[in-house]
Amino acid sequence: MTPQQKIEILQTLIHIKSVNAHETDVADYLASLFAPYPQAQIEKVPFAPGRDNLVVTIGNPAGPQLGLSGHMDVVAAGDETAWTHPPFGGEIVDGRLFGRGASDMKSGLAAIVITMLEFLEQGTPLAGSLRLLATVGEETGEYGAATLTDAGYADHLAGLIIAEPSGLDQVVYTARGVIDYKVVSTGVASHSAQPENGVNAIDNLMEFYNAVGPLMAKYTKTDPVLGGLLHNVDLISGGEQVNSIPAHAELMANMRTIPAYPNQIIYDELEALIDRLNQEPGVQLELSYSYPEEAIPGDPQAPLVQLAKQISDDVCQHETQIVGSGGANDGAEFLRAKADFTSIEIGPGSDTSHQVDEYIELDDYLQAIAFYETLVPAFFAQIGQSSKRQ
Template sequence: MTPAQKIEILQQLIQIPSVNAHEAEVADYLASLFAPYPQAKVERLTYAPGRDNLVVTIGDPTGPLLGLAGHMDVVAPGDETAWHHAPFGGEIVGDQLFGRGASDMKSGLAAITIAMLEALEQHQPLAGGVRLLATVGEETGEYGAAQLTDAGYADHLAGLVIAEPSGLDQVVYTARGVIDYKVVSTGKGVHSASPELGVNAITNLMKFYNAVGPMMAQHTQVDPVLGGLLHNVDLISGGEQVNSIPAHAELMANMRTIPAYPNQMLYDELEGLVAKLNQEPGVDLELTYSFPEEAIPGDPQAPLVQLAKQISDQVCGHDTQIVGSGGANDGAEFLRGKGDFTSIEIGPGSNTSHQPDEYISLAAYLQAIDFYEAFVPAFFQSTVVTH
C-alpha cells in the first residue's frame, strides 16, 4: 500500500461524520477494506440502529491473541465558524490533515487497520491472532467496548493496544477511572409566601452538596503517577420561578478515580450519604450513575509496556516515556474480559483533540503504521504473552 493510499483511507474516515452516532458508516467502510481477504473474519455487533461495533480477526487462531482497539465515534465539531478547515473535509495543508477525529482517534484507528491489511496483503505469517476491536460510543461512555466485552470478544487476549492519541513518544500504562453521577431532589412546590406548606427541593439538594465535598476530601491517598481522587460538582439546576418553592432540583458531578479507591467503595459512600439524608423529614433524594469506569492500575515494567517502548524507540528514534493518563479509555471495559492481560495506549495524535481545526501530522500518522507493523511480529516473537 502506498503512502497516498494510506492517507486516502484516513481522509475517507474523517469524511464520515460519526458524531456520537452513525458509527455503522465507519464500520461499513472498514469492513469493505477487508472484503478482498476471505481469511479475515469480519463480525459486527449492533449497539443501536446505525451504531455497529466491528470486530476483525486475522492470523493463527491457535496462537496468542493480540487486541488492537480504537473507537469510531467523534465529538461534535461545535461552532463550525471557529474552524478554518471543514470539520469533515479531510483537507491536507502541508504535513497536516485537518478534520474532526484526525487526532482523536481516526488516525490511530486507520493506522491499526492498515497494519492488519498490509499483513494480509503481504501474506505475512503470524504466530498468533490479531483482533481489531472498533467500538461505538467511547466519547460518551465506552458502551461499545462494554458490549463487546460482555459478548466475549476480549476474553483471553494476550495483550491489548489501544491506539488513542498518546503520541508515539508515550506509552500509557495506567489511567484514571470515572464516575459521573446525578442526584435528583424531589420536593413540594407551593407559593413562596407559604413555605411551610411545601418542601424546598433546592434546600434538600444542598444538604447533599454540602456533605459530599468534605466526605470525598477525606480520601487523601495520592497515586504517584495519576495523582489524587478528583470530585467536582459541575451542574446544578432547580426551581421554576422566583416566587415559588421549588419542587425539583438536581446536580451532576464528575469523579476521576485512582486505583487506591475502587468505584464500588465510592458507590457505597455516595449511596450511604443519600440514604442517611433521606431519613430526614421531607428529604427525597435519588442517586443515579452514567457509564462509570474503573481506574486501570497497570505496571510500568509489564512486558507489553516495555516492548511498546522498545519498538517505538527503534521506529521513531526517540526516548519513549512510560506515563499515566488522567482520562478514561475503552481499556477499562475490555479488562473485564476473561483472562489476565495488559492494556496500553499508544497512538498518533496532536494537542488539538476536541478543538477546532483538529489535525494530525501525516508524518506521525505514517510512522504510527510503521510502529504497529513492527510491534505485531515482535509481540509474537517475545515473551510478552501473559495469559
C-alpha cells in the same frame, strides 16, 4: 499499500460524520476494506440502531491473540464557522490533515486497520491472531467496549493495544477511572409566601452538596503517577420561577478515581450519604450513575509496556516515556474480560483533540503504521520466548 492510499483511507474516515452516533457507517467502510480477504473474519456487533461495533480477526488462531482497538465516534465539531478547515473535509495543508477526529482518534484507528490490511496484502505469516476491536460510544461512556466485553470478544486476549492519541513518544500503562453521577431532589411546590405548604427541593439538594465535598476529601491517598482522587460538582439546576418553592432540583458531578480507591468504595459512600439524608423529614433524593469506569492500575515493567517503549524508541528515533493518563479509555471495559492481559495506550495524535482545526501530522500517522507493523510480530515473539522459558 502506498502512502497516498493510507492517507486516503484516513480522509475517508474523516468524511464520515460519526458524531456521537452513526458508527455503523464507519464500520461498513472498514469492513469493505477487509472484504477482499476471505481469511479475515468480519463481524458487526450491534449496540443500537446505526451503532455497530466492528470485530475483524486475522492470523493464526492456534497462537496467542493480540487486540488492536480504536473507537469510531468523534465529538461534535461545535461552531463550524470557527474552523479554518471544514471539520469533515480531511483537507491537507503543509503536511497536516485537518478534521474532526484527525487526532482523536481516526488516525489511530486507520493506522491499526492498515497494519492488518498490509499483513493480509503481503501474506505476512503471524505466530498468533490479531483482533480489531473498533468500538462505538467511547466519547460518551465506553459502551461499545462494554458490549464487546460482555459478548466475550476480549476473553482470549494475551495483550491489548489501544491507539488513542497519546503520541508515539508515550506509552500509557495506567489511567484514572471515571464516575459521573446525578442526584435528583424531589420536593413539593407551593407559593413562596407560604413555604410551610411546600418542600424546597433546592434546600434538600444543598444538604447533599455541602456534605459530599468533605466526604470525598477524606480520601487522601495519592497515586505516584495519577495523583489523587478528584471530585467536582459541575452542573446544578432547580426551580421553576422566583416566587414558587421549587419541587425539583438536581446536580451532576464528575469524579476521576485512582487504583487505590475502587469505584465500589465511592458508590458505598455516596449511597450511604443519600440514605442518611433521606431519613430527614421531607427529603427525597435519588442517586444515579452514567457509565462509570474503573481506574486501570497497570505495571510499568509489564513485558508489553517495555516492548512498546523499545519499539517506539527504535522506529521513531526518540526517547519514549512510560506514563499514566488522567482520562479513561476503553481498556477499563476490556479488562473486565476473562483473560488476564496487559492493556496499553499508544497512538498518533496532536494536542488539538476536541478543538477547532483538529489535525494530525501525516508523518506521525504514517510512522504509527510502521510502529504497529513492527510491534505486532515482536509481541508474538516475546510471548513465544516467555512460553519456552516456562
